[in-house]
Amino acid sequence: xxxxxxxxxxxxxxxxxxxxxxxxxxxxxIVPLIIYVPVLLYFLYQSVFVFHLSVWTIVGFIxxxxxxxxxxxxxxxxxxxxxxxxxxxxxxISFMFHGVHHDYPRDSMRLVMVPAISIPLALLFYFVFQxxxxxxxxxxxFSGLVSGYLFYDMTHYAxxxxxxxxxxxxxxxxxHMLHHYSDPHNGFGVSTKFWDLIYRTTFRxxxxxPIIVEERTEAVES
Numbered sequence: 413x414x415x416x417x418x419x420x421x422x423x424x425x426x427x428x429x430x431x432x433x434x435x436x437x438x439x440x441x442i443v444p445l446i447i448y449v450p451v452l453l454y455f456l457y458q459s460v461f462v463f464h465l466s467v468w469t470i471v472g473f474i475x476x477x478x479x480x481x482x483x484x485x486x487x488x489x490x491x492x493x494x495x496x497x498x499x500x501x502x503x504x505i506s507f508m509f510h511g512v513h514h515d516y517p518r519d520s521m522r523l524v525m526v527p528a529i530s531i532p533l534a535l536l537f538y539f540v541f542q543x544x545x546x547x548x549x550x551x552x553x554f555s556g557l558v559s560g561y562l563f564y565d566m567t568h569y570a571x572x573x574x575x576x577x578x579x580x581x582x583x584x585x586x587x588h589m590l591h592h593y594s595d596p597h598n599g600f601g602v603s604t605k606f607w608d609l610i611y612r613t614t615f616r617x618x619x620x621x622p623i624i625v626e627e628r629t630e631a632v633e634s
Contacts, residue, residue, distance in 0.1 A: 416593055418515040422573075425516060427508050436528050437508070438521035441569040447527060448558050451534075455555040463548040470552040473545075477556020484537075485564050486607035490600040517592050518572055524565040534558070564603040571602070590615050 428434040459470050493510035497503065507515075513522055525533075537557060542550040570576060571588045584605070591599035598613045599605075608614045 416514065416596055417517055420518055422518045422520050423516060424519045424521050425512065427512060436526060439524055439526045440521065441524050441566070443527065444524050444530065444562060444565045447531070448562055452555050452558045452562070455551045455558070458551040459555065463551060465548065465552060469549070473549055473552035474556035474559070477553040478560045481557050481560025481564070482601070482604050483607060485560070485603060486601050486611070489602065490613070494596070494600070514592065514596060520573060523569045523572055560603070567603045
């Protein structure tokens with residue numbers, strides 16, 4: 413079985429030779445919470461105290477935002493992060509965006525999205541959906557979208573580093589570890605397996621079980 417990683421240690425390799433640029437390719441997992449929890453609370457405040465939206469409107473658009481995020485997460489992971497851009501420059505770009513994570517899956521400084529990418533994307537999503545929903549309804553929608561994003565980032569970190577318990581979390585970890593160590597062409601959902609079921613990108617070889625130890629990872633048939 414082919415090896416789908418370079419190192420399973422918590423180590424971080426340089427992407428850029430320039431130390432200043434390389435600094436922005438790493439981020440502590442707590443940073444998204446520091447940036448986006450105030451954003452989430454601000455839009456919830458607007459929904460309730462500025463726009464005086466009904467409870468059902470707020471809940472409905474929060475749920476819609478969450479669903480939109482899960483679909484966005486799946487499509488980004490499948491079609492952008494795993495896009496093999498042709499040419500040497502393309503390979504370099506692919507490595508910087510996501511290849512480095514697959515080569516060093518336990519690098520704790522590259523498990524959540526760096527602000528240099530997440531902030532422009534958040535602004536883009538906000539203005540796109542503001543155009544469709546207007547100023548009032550985009551507030552609860554964006555709260556749901558940001559909530560989904562934070563759940564995704566924190567879940568991704570936890571799947572690689574936390575001591576998880578319970579069937580839900582262990583199922584997600586199994587799903588994500590199979591993606592990393594056995595079959596990177598399937599299993600693109602991180603915070604949910606729902607869209608993998610819809611698009612039929614779940615794992616066909618159900619008997620494969622990833623065995624993870626501190627410094628190496630193997631996939632064996634049970």
